Amino acid sequence: MNLRRLGEFGLIELIRRVSRSGKGVRIGIGDDCAWINHPAGSSLVTADLLIERIHFDLKWTSFESLGHKSLAVNLSDIAAMGGLPAYALLSLGIPERFDSRQILDFYRGFNRLARRHGVVVIGGDTNVAHSFIVSICLIAHPPARPVRRSGARVGDDIYVTGNLGDSALGLALLRRRLPARNSAAGARLLLRHHRPTPRLGAGLVLARRKLASAMIDISDGLLQDLGHICRASGTGAIIWQQSLPLSRDYLSLAGSLAASLALHGGEDYELLFCARPNKRKQIEQLSASAGVQITRIGSCVPAAQGVTVLDPAGKPVPVPHRGHDHFQVDAQGA
Amino acid sequence: MNLRRLGEFGLIELIRRVSRSGKGVRIGIGDDCAWINHPAGSSLVTADLLIERIHFDLKWTSFESLGHKSLAVNLSDIAAMGGLPAYALLSLGIPERFDSRQILDFYRGFNRLARRHGVVVIGGDTNVAHSFIVSICLIAHPPARPVRRSGARVGDDIYVTGNLGDSALGLALLRRRLPARNSAAGARLLLRHHRPTPRLGAGLVLARRKLASAMIDISDGLLQDLGHICRASGTGAIIWQQSLPLSRDYLSLAGSLAASLALHGGEDYELLFCARPNKRKQIEQLSASAGVQITRIGSCVPAAQGVTVLDPAGKPVPVPHRGHDHFQVDAQGA
Incomplete structure (x- = not known):
């Protein structure tokens, strides 16, 4: 009606x-x-x-x-x-x-x-x-102690749940009206864009077992949201580019966007968290028991070193664009 | 900036x-x-x-x-x-x-x-x-027992805080760009429109002392919001037109709108409530102690009698327009 x-x-x-x-x-x-x-x-x-x-x-x-x-x-x-x-x-x-x-x-x-x-x-x-x-x-x-953004320390590991960039690639296929969006891989990427999976089970366990020292969800791109953790915690971070979890669908369709969307693409709604190195075993077990992929992608360093992405040769990758900012979209020409 | x-x-x-x-x-x-x-x-x-x-x-x-x-x-x-x-x-x-x-x-x-x-x-x-x-x-x-819309009974008194129609008249002065909006009375009506006073003190006492049997705030006009109480409580209501509290400013500027805005005008954010007749004395005292005018304007009757407004001679006043409905504004030509 x-x-x-x-x-x-x-x-x-x-x-x-x-x-x-x-x-x-x-x-x-x-x-x-x-x-x-x-x-x-x-x-x-x-x-x-x-x-x-x-x-x-x-x-x-x-x-x-x-x-x-x-x-x-x-x-x-x-x-x-x-x-x-x-x-x-x-x-x-x-x-x-x-x-x-x-x-x-x-x-x-x-x-x-x-x-x-x-x-x-x-x-x-x-x-x-x-x-x-x-x-x-x-x-x-809330759990007994909600996980804030500000608890990371130098030496902490950095993890993400799921895969990165799928949602942003799905949106790019739509926006550019690429035929790939009609392929099976493209359809799965669109699903990641339209129907993200909130990682409630993983978040709950990470908080209750006090495994995560700092946590945020990735809504504005990995590097931007990592920046929020670093600012709140007073640390820097190193991210290993070759460790970033990328789905098979993403790899098959991302082409020239592959390097960029995993670092900057928004709307993944995966969890990005830090943890002391002595928690590695428990976090591996959580990944298995909660049925969600958890990947170690970097490490917290002193704040003066800023946030750096390293390529497989250990060389810093240039990161010009820092994710999504509503009011600055036009100014960046994005 | x-x-x-x-x-x-x-x-x-x-x-x-x-x-x-x-x-x-x-x-x-x-x-x-x-x-x-x-x-x-x-x-x-x-x-x-x-x-x-x-x-x-x-x-x-x-x-x-x-x-x-x-x-x-x-x-x-x-x-x-x-x-x-x-x-x-x-x-x-x-x-x-x-x-x-x-x-x-x-x-x-x-x-x-x-x-x-x-x-x-x-x-x-x-x-x-x-x-x-x-x-x-x-x-x-919340108080021990929040006041719902559904507690009114046949025979309950009906009250409102403050005055009715001031906000709607202020808006009418603006919309029609009437010169009266620049008078002192007009400016006060505009203030009622732009800066309504939420009746928190009165609401709190009415709930804590269990004086109000049903309550709602008037955002969409007296008759419409009274209708919500009547539907939820399974009653009808009689409102005495000559009892409606109207401000001096309203009376001086409302002109032909006087009868209508007090019944249908929105955004007064006054409290409309019902109470058993044995609470009259306590409610009078509340009016004095809380520094807010409270006026008895009618009575709850059986649902079959609907909602009726009576003029000073005891004759029903026709009430064609029933207040504000976002999706039906255009259809009503309002």
């Missing part, structure tokens, strides 16, 4: 019906505020704002994928501190021309991922807008 | 510096998630999304007022359940052409109101956008 005919309150009722309630929710959708129980004495909270033609393009994504991804990027923030996600507030700005089926498709993708991770939507806001806007606030139960 | 030159992280750093931290905040702005202590075992949480040219027009509002109002509308939701606000997540979508001074002005208005009510900003998100977008998530400590 067209939203203009359905009306705001009809839409809210529709959303209420497709959203599940859950244990611990004393008042959910349908009142001025949500009211939630807290089994622990504290919460982790994160918020993200996604805007059409800034963060996503409806030419290239289905509403269902967008629903999945909107939640995944928030879950990834929770994962990066080792939290257990619990409650979500979802606010939407919706162009009048939209059909309610599109919004329901969005919720389908959102709710499927929410169920998988035990997330309950407890409220939000719904508005008409000039372009599609998704604003999410997520509340999670 | 121009945002393009300042950059995203420069802006975040700027925002971090103008935002205060506070007791109970274990990790605030500058990490993946915020980490907050919970003195009580539960929280109230609310979220609002405000979009340029939908909810506000920069032709008519200063950034400082907009900062105040963005927080006020969320605080009003907390007030409507009797909560004590504690933490805010503030996400902004900002057009590239903006100057950072404008954003700081926004924060100035936001932070002044936040300080007044003990609210600490614990995170959020900052993005470039095609129009200005403000998304706020607010977390509050």
Whole structure:
């Protein structure tokens, strides 16, 4: 049904019906505020704002994928501190021309991922807008000691989960309308772009077993997010280029982009973390038990040495572009 | 400084510096998630999304007022359940052409109101956008029993705080570019529109002393928001038109709009609540002690009688337009 005919309150009722309630929710959708129980004495909270033609393009994504991804990027923030996600507030700005089926498709993708991770939507806001806007606030139960960005020390190892660059390469295939996007490898890369996997299990174990000294999720590219850890921790870093985990699909299609996207490509939503060298064995075991690839890619060095990428011969690789900055995109000509 | 030159992280750093931290905040702005202590075992949480040219027009509002109002509308939701606000997540979508001074002005208005009510900003998100977008998530400590919309019973009295229609009349003066907006009365009405006062003190006492059986804040007009209470409670309502609290400024400038704006005008952010008749004395005392005008304007009746407005002669007043609905604004020609 067209939203203009359905009306705001009809839409809210529709959303209420497709959203599940859950244990611990004393008042959910349908009142001025949500009211939630807290089994622990504290919460982790994160918020993200996604805007059409800034963060996503409806030419290239289905509403269902967008629903999945909107939640995944928030879950990834929770994962990066080792939290257990619990409650979500979802606010939407919706162009009048939209059909309610599109919004329901969005919720389908959102709710499927929410169920998988035990997330309950407890409220939000719904508005008409000039372009599609998704604003999410997520509340999670923290581990005893959430992993911050600032705990890395000189000598710590540097690790990443999963592979790097897949998402950025998937987007590049779309944007440049390359035929490769229709190949099996290309389709898998697109899936990594549209449906990233938040690494909640790995984040949780890394925090609970106190394995990670510092952690962040890679949303703006490896080097930029590593830069955040280094600044917060007061260290530098060396990254070994030949150690970067690259998928077979990436290697088969990246071509001249191979060197660049693994270092700078955004939206991987993998975890980047540091750990003392005496934790190597436990981290290897975690990789096996959690079913997620974890790769050691470098080492923390004194801050004065900055962040350096070394090629197989041990020579520094020039790194001109430092990842994504919303307000500086044009200035960089990216 | 121009945002393009300042950059995203420069802006975040700027925002971090103008935002205060506070007791109970274990990790605030500058990490993946915020980490907050919970003195009580539960929280109230609310979220609002405000979009340029939908909810506000920069032709008519200063950034400082907009900062105040963005927080006020969320605080009003907390007030409507009797909560004590504690933490805010503030996400902004900002057009590239903006100057950072404008954003700081926004924060100035936001932070002044936040300080007044003990609210600490614990995170959020900052993005470039095609129009200005403000998304706020607010977390509050609940009273023992938050006041819902659904507790009204037949025979309950109906009350409102403050005056009705001032905000809508202020907006009408602006939109129609009436010269009256430059009079002292007009300026006061504009202030009610730009800087609404969230009724936190009254809401808190009404909840803690269990005086209110049902409560909501008036954001979409008295009759529409009363309709929400009636639907949730399974009652109807009678409103006495001559009892509606109207300010002297409103009466002097409303002219032909007088009858309509008090019933349908949005954005008053006053509290609308119901109470058993045996609470009248306590509510009168609250009005005096809390320094906020509280007016009895009607009574709850059986649902079958619907919502009726009676004129001084006891005759029903026709009420064609039922308040604000984002998706149906155009269809109504409003």
